[in-house]
Amino acid sequence: MPNMSLEKNKMPHQDPNVRNKNFQEVxxxxxxxxxxxxxxxxxxxxxxxxxxxxxxxxxxxxxIAKIKEEDLEGAYEIINRSSSLPxxxxxxxxxxxxxxxxxxxxxxxxxxxxxxxERFVADWHRLNVEKxxxxxxxxxxxxxxxxxxxxxxxxxxxxxxxxxEVTVFEALHVAGGVLVYGIPExxxxxxIVHAEIDKxxxxxxxxxxxxxxxxxxxxxxxxxxxxxxIFIGSGAGLPRFMGIPGENFNGVFSANEFLTRINLMKAxxxxxxxxxxxxxxxxxxxxxxxxxxxxxxxxxxxxxxVYIVYRRSLDxxxxxxxxxxxxxxxxxxxxxxxxxxxxxGNENKFVSGMKCVEMELGEPDASGRRRPxxxxxxxxxxxxxxxxxxxxxxxxPLIKSTTEGLETNAHGCIVTNEGGLTSxxxxxxxxxxxxxxxxxxxAMGAGKTAAQSIDEYLKNK
Amino acid sequence: MYPIIKRKELNPxxxxxxxKAPRVAKKAKAGQFIILRVDEAGERIPLTVADTNPxxxxxxxxFQIVGATTEKLNHIPEGGSLHDFVGPLGVPSRxxxxxxxxxxxxxxxxxxxxxIAKALHQQGTEVHxxxxxxxxxxxxxxxxFKNASxxxxxxxxxxxxxxxxxxxxxxxELIDSGEQYDEVxxxxxxxxxxxxxxxxxxxxxxxxxxxxxxxxDGTGMCGGCRLTVxxxxxxxxxxxxxxxxxEVDFDEAIQRSRMYFETERHxxxxxxxxxxxxx
Numbered sequence: 219m220p221n222m223s224l225e226k227n228k229m230p231h232q233d234p235n236v237r238n239k240n241f242q243e244v245x246x247x248x249x250x251x252x253x254x255x256x257x258x259x260x261x262x263x264x265x266x267x268x269x270x271x272x273x274x275x276x277x278x279x280x281x282i283a284k285i286k287e288e289d290l291e292g293a294y295e296i297i298n299r300s301s302s303l304p305x306x307x308x309x310x311x312x313x314x315x316x317x318x319x320x321x322x323x324x325x326x327x328x329x330x331x332x333x334x335x336e337r338f339v340a341d342w343h344r345l346n347v348e349k350x351x352x353x354x355x356x357x358x359x360x361x362x363x364x365x366x367x368x369x370x371x372x373x374x375x376x377x378x379x380x381x382x383e384v385t386v387f388e389a390l391h392v393a394g395g396v397l398v399y400g401i402p403e404x405x406x407x408x409x410i411v412h413a414e415i416d417k418x419x420x421x422x423x424x425x426x427x428x429x430x431x432x433x434x435x436x437x438x439x440x441x442x443x444x445x446x447x448i449f450i451g452s453g454a455g456l457p458r459f460m461g462i463p464g465e466n467f468n469g470v471f472s473a474n475e476f477l478t479r480i481n482l483m484k485a486x487x488x489x490x491x492x493x494x495x496x497x498x499x500x501x502x503x504x505x506x507x508x509x510x511x512x513x514x515x516x517x518x519x520x521x522x523x524v525y526i527v528y529r530r531s532l533d534x535x536x537x538x539x540x541x542x543x544x545x546x547x548x549x550x551x552x553x554x555x556x557x558x559x560x561x562x563g564n565e566n567k568f569v570s571g572m573k574c575v576e577m578e579l580g581e582p583d584a585s586g587r588r589r590p591x592x593x594x595x596x597x598x599x600x601x602x603x604x605x606x607x608x609x610x611x612x613x614x615p616l617i618k619s620t621t622e623g624l625e626t627n628a629h630g631c632i633v634t635n636e637g638g639l640t641s642x643x644x645x646x647x648x649x650x651x652x653x654x655x656x657x658x659x660x661a662m663g664a665g666k667t668a669a670q671s672i673d674e675y676l677k678n679k
Numbered sequence: 680m681y682p683i684i685k686r687k688e689l690n691p692x693x694x695x696x697x698x699k700a701p702r703v704a705k706k707a708k709a710g711q712f713i714i715l716r717v718d719e720a721g722e723r724i725p726l727t728v729a730d731t732n733p734x735x736x737x738x739x740x741x742f743q744i745v746g747a748t749t750e751k752l753n754h755i756p757e758g759g760s761l762h763d764f765v766g767p768l769g770v771p772s773r774x775x776x777x778x779x780x781x782x783x784x785x786x787x788x789x790x791x792x793x794x795i796a797k798a799l800h801q802q803g804t805e806v807h808x809x810x811x812x813x814x815x816x817x818x819x820x821x822x823x824f825k826n827a828s829x830x831x832x833x834x835x836x837x838x839x840x841x842x843x844x845x846x847x848x849x850x851x852e853l854i855d856s857g858e859q860y861d862e863v864x865x866x867x868x869x870x871x872x873x874x875x876x877x878x879x880x881x882x883x884x885x886x887x888x889x890x891x892x893x894x895x896d897g898t899g900m901c902g903g904c905r906l907t908v909x910x911x912x913x914x915x916x917x918x919x920x921x922x923x924x925x926e927v928d929f930d931e932a933i934q935r936s937r938m939y940f941e942t943e944r945h946x947x948x949x950x951x952x953x954x955x956x957x958x
Binding site (some may be wrong): 455456468475 | 767900
């Protein structure tokens with residue numbers, strides 16, 4: 219008899235007033251009992267609408283059925299067939315707009331908590347199973363992957379499973395891309411990312427860190443080194459600034475810089491060698507997941523007041539609802555319909571405040587959202603000593619500028635067909651480098667698609 | 680890991696390291712830089728490439744002990760290794776077609792100025808090198824500059840070696856004596872570059888400076904290295920490190936370089952005490 223409760227089993231969390239002072243994980247994960255109870259809410263629909271909502275097409279009802287049977291390794295194997303990074307996706311995927319949005323149980327009540335169940339299974343596997351993964355028979359073909367983020371790692375994992383000899387080139391000193399430099403520890407513990415990457419290494423993926431493709435080696439040189447196909451998953455790492463006066467005062471950071479110092483360089487720890495600015499009153503400009511991450515990090519570093527400054531209203535905010543709620547619970551102050559026009563500085567050129575204007579919503583713009591319009595004479599000062607710009611990122615031009623014949627669009631995004639093929643033969647691309655800043659799971663989906671295309675291309679070559 | 684093949688102290692605070700990094704050695708050109716980490720928990724610091732040996736696969740860097748990380752770096756012996764070493768980063772210096780150039784170096788900046796003087800000399804450019812130091816004990820790369828230049832002027836603040844005075848005094852003298860430079864390339868402390876640029880602006884001589892601001896990734900990702908050049912924001916790591924000295928907002932760059940001054944000083948003192956305990 220299925221569990222007909224209209225609500226999901228609640229996710230256990232650290233108390234907001236405790237967690238906003240530490241960097242440990244916020245969500246604590248289901249117990250076996252909670253997971254089994256939640257699994258019983260799944261109706262096991264024959265037409266599996268949820269699978270259609272998953273960018274990597276995990277057989278969701280099948281893995282949930284295994285949880286009901288308490289065959290957790292069986293559940294893990296089903297997920298792992300489609301996803302190289304299940305412990306990551308269970309945490310950071312926007313399930314509410316993907317699998318869970320298609321769930322029949324969501325028509326009346328809350329959908330099945332698919333994401334929480336995925337996380338439960340992946341965590342159980344990591345903590346309980348020490349089994350060497352099966353190695354695929356080598357097929358003798360070499361593929362290079364540029365960028366060890368979600369797209370590149372997925373592509374590398376799938377190709378290695380198919381017998382390819384894969385080398386991933388990573389510019390930073392550790393693999394993981396945005397999973398290690400962007401998403402904070404309290405949302406995605408780095409030990410989990412490293413464990414997932416170790417699994418890839420065990421199935422034969424080679425990772426060369428400290429190698430900037432486009433500088434140390436070009437795409438064309440990789441072909442002459444014997445790689446037969448190349449996947450570009452270099453992400454969208456270039457931060458945007460607003461172009462308002464005062465943006466170069468000390469204490470103004472891109473969200474990338476602020477988060478990289480904290481997450482990649484561990485500046486939040488007492489033993490870290492990399493410094494980070496501890497603002498007392500911090501404004502984070504923007505309304506995406508990255509803005510929420512930056513605001514919550516600033517709070518954890520001890521800021522008294524942290525503001526999210528966003529020019530539209532809460533309804534238009536691109537961040538996941540869950541992230542916004544978590545931020546609010548932790549005491550982040552939301553200044554919506556508010557836009558900065560100038561950052562002011564003191565005599566030492568450190569930030570002394572931010573001049574803002576109030577906004578109201580007008581007619582819908584190209585994005586379909588109502589365009590924010592400045593209210594006349596609404597200027598006011600926000601008392602802050604630190605400003606974090608989190609208004610989006612663009613693809614890095616390094617590879618485009620050093621690869622002849624690689625087509626990009628007006629935004630600098632690499633142009634590909636549905637299979638991920640670029641304008642160059644044997645060169646595939648996916649993730650934020652193609653779409654502009656998007657989600658981890660979309661990048662993984664693109665890496666997966668490209669791996670299939672590369673497999674077909676090299677088999678028929 | 681990146682082994683240190685050779686280590687040489689050039690003066691009490693400046694050390695040369697030759698590091699095995701074949702991919703970087705093959706590609707690096709004058710004006711480009713690398714980023715290194717000393718150990719697992721180390722910060723990423725940018726250092727300019729002083730020389731390369733593509734056949735041996737080695738890259739030479741020269742650094743001055745200024746903070747905790749360079750202090751630790753200075754304690755790694757020959758035969759030891761660096762945890763991380765990535766590059767070449769930034770755009771190589773543009774030196775093609777120059778007939779006569781004054782290369783101005785200040786302090787450890789001479790380590791960056793030297794490979795440029797050498798590259799200019801190798802392509803047949805007439806090179807006048809003006810290098811400045813606080814005193815005789817701090818003079819570095821004298822022989823190297825002499826081998827790569829048609830004229831070398833060594834300046835010291837206290838007159839203990841070469842001529843007494845600032846590099847700007849020597850440069851002004853040379854220009855006033857009728858030397859005609861296509862370009863002045865100035866590399867050193869921000870204040871020195873600022874005053875060289877002010878001087879050459881009066882004479883209308885094109886001037887290139889090499890900026891070395893705070894940065895993390897070195898690939899355009901963090902934006903920490905941004906500076907204002909000709910009223911526009913530029914990232915030193917990908918748009919530079921070379922910029923038109925007459926366009927750079929030096930005062931802003933000086934302020935930005937002081938962002939972590941207090942933290943860094945504290946950190947350096949702690950590290951020094953740590954080493955004192957060991958020795």
